[in-house]
Amino acid sequence: MKKIYVLTVCLLLLILSSCEFSETIHINENGAGTMSFSFDGSQLMQMGGESMGTDEKVLDSTVVFKDFLEAKKDSIATLPKDEQERLKALENFKMHMLMDPKTQKMVIDINTDFENVEELEDMFKVLNKANELKETNEAQQTSPLAKMGATESSEVSYTYKDNVFKRIVTVVNPELLESTKDSLADAEMILAASTYTLNYHFPKKIKSVSLENAMFSADHKSFSAELSFKEYMTNPESLNVEVILED
Secondary structure, three states, rough: OOHHHHHHHHHHHHHHHHOEEEEEEEEOOOEEEEEEEEEOOOHHHHHHHHOOHHHHHHOOEEEEHHHHHOOOOOHHHOHHHHHHHHHOOOEEEEEEEEEEOOOOEEEEEEEEOOOOOOHHHOHHHHHHHHOOOOHHHHHHHHHHHHHOOOOOOOEEEEEOOOOOOEEEEEEEOOHHHHHHHOOOOOHHHHHHHHHEEEEEOOOOOEEEEEEOOOOOOOOOOOEEEEHHHHHHHHHHHHHOOOEOOOO
């Protein structure tokens, strides 16, 4: 029942309320770093009032996928090779989920370390992979965001070379993208109120950013840009980013 409740809440979120997503990347001098993806649905908890608080239990769960995959390695070994590879791709990720009816908090975040930014991918698709882990309650709790944001119409990749960082979105299935636009037409205004924020941190000062609304930190090594979640869903290439750093 807990899984059904969480999934229902997150599906209603796109229909009834605005929500906040953020993608944060920290790149070190050697090119390694960390990436985190978070979702804040606290506004929905606040809108729901007492109806959202019938279950007073606090859900505060962390999944370390490396430990989970190790514990389930025997059963995973029976899966087809392609499924094993998809699950193994989660090995370096950690997921935290908090739902507290009393404080009206709903926060989900996933994070990973990387040696090279080219290892990174679309975080919604990472959540889709997590959704395949249905053997424990902890794994099931990772599924809601994947249901909300995942789309196979586009692919996301990252590069960092010669002081140039790029977030590259490529539409691989235009027909599916058009179908997505049609299905979301009635929720256009609500989707426009939801946001997708990029927070990027670099080891050098930033010379330029391709996003016009980028807000820079005092040391000019970081920027934040808030974008419409509607754009993410209907025009994913709007989240293409190029950052040029100083020498």
